[in-house]
Amino acid sequence: MQSHWDRVYDGKDITKLGWYQKKPQPSIKLIGSLNLDKKSRIFIAGAGATTLVDHLLQEGYNSITACDISKKALDHLKARVGEDNVNYIVDDLTCMNHSVNDIDLWYDRAVLHFLTEEEKRMAYWEHMDNAVKNGGHVIIAAFSTEGARKCSGLDVHRYNKDMLVEFMGEKYELLKAFDHIYTMPSGDKRPYVYTLFRKR
Template identity: 35%
Template sequence: MHQDSDPASSNHWEDVYRTKSSDKVSWYRPHLDISIDLLSKAGASPHSRVIDVGGGASTLVDDLLELGVANITVLDLSEQALALARQRLGNRGSEVRWMCADILTATLPDAGFDLWHDRAVLHFLTTPASERRYAEQAARSIRSGGQAVIGGFAPDGPERCSGLEVARRSAQDIAAVLGDAFELVEERYENHTTPGGTTQAFAWARLRRLDGG
């Protein structure tokens, strides 16, 4: 998970993962069922090139490997979070590309991904400049016809996450951030129950990268 580009942002997330167990943070789920379903609908296959933006210690990478996906990049601001995921995977961790970077400044390959997944990164981007940069990164690095699966707090979701303000968006709002290079092909609403037992409303958008744009 991320916030806007900020020298203190990586320190924030390092502290989170140093002081809390990865299965006790509010966004934890044993399996990201909706993500897997939407990625499957987006055409995930053993040949797909997938990037999990803000993947951190998430178990999505485990499930993608189990599905046979062989080309996975996990990007996160927190080296500690990535280390937890690598440790959990053991030898299988060597099959994954790990990037400790800010999605807004990361160097990503042009048209290098078929599928882009983001659960609760975009909602930390609350300024027009950061939204625009995120959209540019997605448009440049997702191939034409590729898809993005993006989820964050819905309009009726929490106003803050991990002590930071967020932008609450509907699926249409997410599509508006991504802009004309994408079309919205599916939306989903989720009530996520945190490890502490509270409920958080998430909105999900599945978008297709258009030719050109």
């Protein structure tokens, strides 16, 4: 899997990738609604080269962790935003070697939906739950059940709000959910479901 994603990012113009956002508006809106302290520990799961990091740094957040299975992906991000206030970890969210804890916000856009096996989804959930502190928040944005069956040539497990509520379980309270149609650089549309949870 790592080699797939390294190939996807290696030497690529990231603005052409099928999930590139010039400004990640729905995420900005959700994170803004939380009024987080700038010192909040924000963990970006499967960060890739997301422009959300640029936005968070501009807003003054200073404890960001960008995690991705692909070093090539994080190299793009590092070259663009540098290393001040961002910690980079190359790791697989389904079997993490790094220990991550006391996270105020776990953020995942277009990553969980690649976990097509129940076992991997459960492993992801365990890592997430160990990382997020009580009262912390989780944002998950995934391909919706109305959306495409593949992303980056890989099968995806699609979600609606209720499926994400079930995935997160009783420890997590749903605060917000909405559908969003993302337009790819190619002009194709990709329906997503966005959810925001709070750990009880």
